[in-house]
Amino acid sequence: MTKTINLTLKVWRQKNGNVKGRMETYEARGISTDMSFLEMIDVVNEGLILKGEDPIAFDHDCREGICGMCGAVVNGRPHGPEKGTTLCQLHMRHFDDGDEVVVEPWRSRAFKVIKDLVVDRSAFDSIIQAGGYISVNTGGAQDANAIPVPQNVAEKAMDAAECIGCGACVAACPNASAMLFVSAKVSQLALLPQGRPEAAGRVKAMVSKMDDMGFGHCGNERECEAECPKNISIVNIARMNREFIKASLK
Numbered sequence: 167m168t169k170t171i172n173l174t175l176k177v178w179r180q181k182n183g184n185v186k187g188r189m190e191t192y193e194a195r196g197i198s199t200d201m202s203f204l205e206m207i208d209v210v211n212e213g214l215i216l217k218g219e220d221p222i223a224f225d226h227d228c229r230e231g232i233c234g235m236c237g238a239v240v241n242g243r244p245h246g247p248e249k250g251t252t253l254c255q256l257h258m259r260h261f262d263d264g265d266e267v268v269v270e271p272w273r274s275r276a277f278k279v280i281k282d283l284v285v286d287r288s289a290f291d292s293i294i295q296a297g298g299y300i301s302v303n304t305g306g307a308q309d310a311n312a313i314p315v316p317q318n319v320a321e322k323a324m325d326a327a328e329c330i331g332c333g334a335c336v337a338a339c340p341n342a343s344a345m346l347f348v349s350a351k352v353s354q355l356a357l358l359p360q361g362r363p364e365a366a367g368r369v370k371a372m373v374s375k376m377d378d379m380g381f382g383h384c385g386n387e388r389e390c391e392a393e394c395p396k397n398i399s400i401v402n403i404a405r406m407n408r409e410f411i412k413a414s415l416k
Contacts, residue, residue: 169199171263175210177222178270183278183286189268199259203246204229204236206258207269223282231255231395234330237337238283239270244334244393252332252395272333274342276380289379290331290347296375297368298351300360313359326353328396335390335398341382346390348376349406350398356409366413373410 173194180187192214197206204226211221227235231252238253240246246256261267269283277285315323329350336342352369355361361368384403391400 169259170196171199171258171261171265173197173206173261173264174266176266176268177282179222179282180271180279182281187279197258199257199261201258202229202254203240203256203258204254223280223284225284226254229254232330234332237272237285237332237334239268239272239337241268244272244337245332245395249392250395250397252330255395272337274333274336274381276342276344277333277336285333287331287333289381290333290344292379293344293348293372293375294331294351297364297371298355300355301364302360315358319357323354323357326350326357326398326402329354329394329398330396332395334393334395336381338389338393339382339384340387340389341385343384343390344376344379344381345384345403345406346394346398346400348372349400349402352406352409353402356405365409366416369406369409370413373406 175192175194176189177192178187179190192210194206194210197209201209204224207222207224214221225235225237227233229236231254234252236253237245240253240256245251245253246260248256248260271277271279271283272285272287274285276289277287280286327350329347331347333347335346336344339345352372355368356365386400388400391398
């Protein structure tokens with residue numbers, strides 16, 4: 167038999183980025199513990215719509231922990247209490263009957279609130295456009311083994327490439343730094359031979375754009391690493407700093 171719980175939600179509501187927001191209280195009744203967090207909000211929204219009220223706006227797409235679209239701060243933690251889990255993969259079995267759950271958007275000067283829990287993360291797109299790519303023709307799939315890559319290096323590059331760009335690192339950081347995101351995108355290319363020819367220009371351009379977009383500086387607090395749903399390591403930040411210093415000395 168499926169277990170159900172009742173929750174009290176305190177949700178940030180904000181019509182748009184030009185008006186002040188506020189916390190609103192909602193009751194979530196008869197929530198199945200088999201539901202995901204976003205499915206729970208869906209149920210709450212159905213009730214709001216039936217009452218003629220504006221539903222809670224939130225970002226989502228795949229709901230499989232892959233795309234990086236979802237994201238909100240749940241009880242003070244980006245993506246909620248479970249380590250290595252996106253908001254869409256957080257299930258209600260991790261909450262108890264009668265819990266009060268506070269839900270807020272990412273908080274960062276670089277992430278402007280669009281509505282309620284939805285923020286504009288196009289600053290990340292601008293950073294990628296500044297240099298997060300390889301501009302040479304890399305060939306087709308049949309050329310994948312043309313340049314040998316040591317297994318340990320390939321694994322480090324793939325670990326960095328797991329970053330889905332959700333922005334949890336920014337939301338978790340006291341300085342709203344994007345260093346974990348940028349370092350992951352720098353590392354996944356800098357580690358591979360295909361990414362080395364443009365490595366110096368890439369890291370300088372991406373770090374410069376990160377600063378231009380209004381993100382804060384890294385204070386080695388490690389909240390970003392703790393809250394990242396893909397467990398991206400801050401080792402990547404050290405690698406990016408080395409890449410940046412080498413590029414600046416050239």
